[in-house]
Amino acid sequence: MKREHNIVRKQHKTRYMPGLDGLRAVAVIAVIIYHLNPQILSGGFLGVDTFFVISGFLITSLLLHEYRETGRIDLKNFWIRRFKRLIPAVVFLLMVLVSYMAIFHLERLAAIKTDFIAALVYFANWWFIIEDVSYFEALEANPLKHLWSLAIEEQFYIIWPIVLLLLLVLVKRMGRIWLITFGISIVSLIIMIVLSAPFEDNSRVYFGTDTRAHSLLIGVLFAYIFPPFRLKKEIGAGSKAVLNLIGFVTLGILIYLFTFVSSSHYWIYVGGLYGIAVLTSLLIAASVHPSTFFANRLLGNPLFVFIGKRSYSLYLWHYPIIVLSNTYFVAGQVPIYVIIIQIILTFVMAEVSYRFIEQPFRRNGFKAFGFADVVNRVRLIVVGVLGIVMVLFLTGVLDDPIDNVLEDREQQRAYEEMEFTSSIKTIDQSIVNEESVRTLEPLFIGDSITVDIEDEVLYRMPYATVDGEIGRQLWDVEALIQANYANYTEPEDIVVLQLGTNGVIAVDDMQAVIDLFEEATIYVINTRSPRDWQADVNSMLNEITENNENVHLIDWFSVSEGHPEYFSNDGVHLTPLGKQVIVQEIVDVMNEVSVE
Structure with missing residues (x-):
């Protein structure tokens, strides 16, 4: 031009x-x-x-x-x-990443x-x-x-x-x-x-x-x-x-x-x-x-x-530093001091890479890894050791140690979960056996969180119907309701909707699902998820609750605030304690609504 x-x-x-x-x-x-x-x-x-x-x-x-x-x-x-x-x-x-992960x-x-x-x-x-x-x-x-x-x-x-x-x-x-x-x-x-x-x-x-x-x-x-x-x-x-x-x-x-x-x-x-x-x-x-x-x-x-x-x-450096250090914490609930350390480490490692690897190689090529001076020799030794670990990793030499560690970790995880699960079943039996809870016949529809809490729900409400699916989105639900749950339309029918973990939800689409249940008593569970759509989903559910008299909010976001022990490391799915707490909150809100 x-x-x-x-x-x-x-x-x-x-x-x-x-x-x-x-x-x-x-x-x-x-x-x-x-x-x-x-x-x-x-x-x-x-x-x-x-x-x-x-x-x-x-x-x-x-x-x-x-x-x-x-x-x-x-x-x-x-x-x-x-x-x-x-x-x-x-x-x-x-090379650094493989060496670090091989150790930690x-x-x-x-x-x-x-x-x-x-x-x-x-x-x-x-x-x-x-x-x-x-x-x-x-x-x-x-x-x-x-x-x-x-x-x-x-x-x-x-x-x-x-x-x-x-x-x-x-x-x-x-x-x-x-x-x-x-x-x-x-x-x-x-x-x-x-x-x-x-x-x-x-x-x-x-x-x-x-x-x-x-x-x-x-x-x-x-x-x-x-x-x-x-x-x-x-x-x-x-x-x-x-x-x-x-x-x-x-x-x-x-x-x-x-x-x-x-x-x-x-x-x-x-x-x-x-x-x-x-x-x-x-x-x-x-x-x-x-x-x-x-x-x-x-x-x-x-x-x-x-x-x-x-x-x-x-x-290059910020993401692996964030991801690997976050594995010790619940996603979305990482302490501020950890974030500060992550930022400092990112700049330190970036500076090491920039000053001692990138710039010397741009100026001198492979001569930067020679024996000309002390810095070059140190650089050669460090890169050489890291390179050996990387070669061992790529050639499969580390495969057997990895398999052994995986097997040990899996056995330990199963044992800890069994011990923890047995230790937290301490709900007062007067609550578990409360007639208003045990005789409820609610319908639960949701995504992987509903899958998580199914056993706990059935323990508290044995007549409940629980329909959870990993990765479920709102657009999957309308056909599901029309095919299997079209009869949940009367005020005495109870429906619990748990959606929004996997993506944003439009108000109109959610309203269309609500309308399918006509006069049923509906509970919607908001979300706590370290995703950028969390606020949008929760805002939408607030709007739905305000616009429909038969819809009630179960505010899991507020209940779980400041409780990383409720979540697994991904910040979304629940520990045994978290499952117990969210189901108790569902029951509490249901009891409050029934009193009203």
């Missing part, structure tokens, strides 16, 4: 852009906060999209600059630079072996799709799940330079190249729209290279029309004001999105992410221009630049 612009001129050398590092800092901070607690910054996952747009923009800008200056693109040299920039940090992370989490090591290999060859995103892994709902700790985005970027770095070179050689005219690239981005968007669905787990479209390519390509498109290495250093006051205004407005909108968007919001999958990528490209314009206050003083401040330069390392 050939165009003249009053702020563009030819410049032969690339220049450092501090504002871009500042934008990286904003993105990585958002992602870290999201993974620390998604309820604090529910849209923090969008920081990954910011990285995608930046990558598409910067890589294409560098390739176009090289082509304009030399008439060619040295693919081999480009890939070597990318290798030196990206691979050592990932390999170091994987041996029972979890076998579960990540295939994930480890997929991460090593930058195939993680497709592997998670093949394995049907959920980005948003998976309850098992997976310290490598965040590497899906790096896999997409690496795939982009391999494929896009070839595509761009072919376009430059065969199509030549920038206008047509822009249109072709735009067309590819629209195809990616269409695939995302077709494969996504409301109120479902959209991890397939979240992980897919095909469905996420449009964010990278938006950055590519912007590099065509706003080449950062050809911008004038000085522009008029009016142009500066416009760029600064664009920067402040777009940054403000992005922070708003980080704060209030949820992964369960369907609109982000049907054009929302595309629009956010366009917004980010405008933010990049204000972030890379050499003459703006926004780029040089705001985003380019020393603290943001420091964090931004280490954003890759911070992204």
Whole structure:
């Protein structure tokens, strides 16, 4: 797309852009906060999209600059630079992670072996799709799940330079190249729209290279029309004001999105992410221009630049540190001092990686691991020991010890649960045998939490009907009711609905389910779940309760506040004590309603 612009001129050398590092800092901070607690910054996952747009923009800008200056693109040299920039940090992370888990989490090591290999060859995103892994709902700790985005970027770095070179050689005219690239981005968007669905787990479209390519390509498109290495250093006051205004407005909108968007919001999958990528490209314009206050003083401040330069390392290290340390606590109820330690450890390990692995390798390659000085020798010894552990892991030498530990842990867990279960059956028999409780015939419909409490419910209310299913969503319930429970329509009929663990629920859809029971007495149990949709689900249930006289709230969220002992490590499912407490709360609310 050939165009003249009053702020563009030819410049032969690339220049450092501090504002871009500042934008990286904003993105990585958002992602870290999201993974620390998604309820604090529910849209923090969008920081990954910011990285995608930046990558598409910067890589294409560098390739176009090289082509304009030399008439060619040295693919081999480009890939070597990318290798030196990206691979050592990932390999170091994987080596440290395997060694740490071999000592402290041996029972979890076998579960990540295939994930480890997929991460090593930058195939993680497709592997998670093949394995049907959920980005948003998976309850098992997976310290490598965040590497899906790096896999997409690496795939982009391999494929896009070839595509761009072919376009430059065969199509030549920038206008047509822009249109072709735009067309590819629209195809990616269409695939995302077709494969996504409301109120479902959209991890397939979240992980897919095909469905996420449009964010990278938006950055590519912007590099065509706003080449950062050809911008004038000085522009008029009016142009500066416009760029600064664009920067402040777009940054403000992005922070708003980080704060209030949820992964369960369907609109982000049907054009929302595309629009956010366009917004980010405008933010990049204000972030890379050499003459703006926004780029040089705001985003380019020393603290943001420091964090931004280490954003890759911070992204690599934060997630495994959070995931593995959280295994000692209930998800969503991690003490503040632990969160502070997680943040400190993230920055410490990122700095170690950046200063002693990444930068030396970028400057000196494999010579950084020689015998030239003490630092090099220490680095060689440390990496050598870690590498041996990784080889033992990959070749299966650690398999037998892992199997033995798994067997011992399973036996210990079964014994502890049996002992604990027998010790907590201490409910006063006058309550258990209370006529108003034992003669109730309620219908329970719910997801895995209902499965959890079935035995406890039947112990307290032996005539109850309990219909729980792991992973059940609201849209599964309407047909279930019509087929099996259409006769629960009279005031004396009691229905308990426990839904919302697995995703957001629309008010209208919930109301439709309520209406199926007509005049039945209905109880809805709200949720405590370390997911970004928790607040939305509980707000919806409050609204349903207020709008329907025959619907009553069982406030499990409030009852369980400050009681991590009620939950297993995932912060969702219940311990034997938790099962006892929630069923007691159900009985108490039923008794209160019957008195009314």
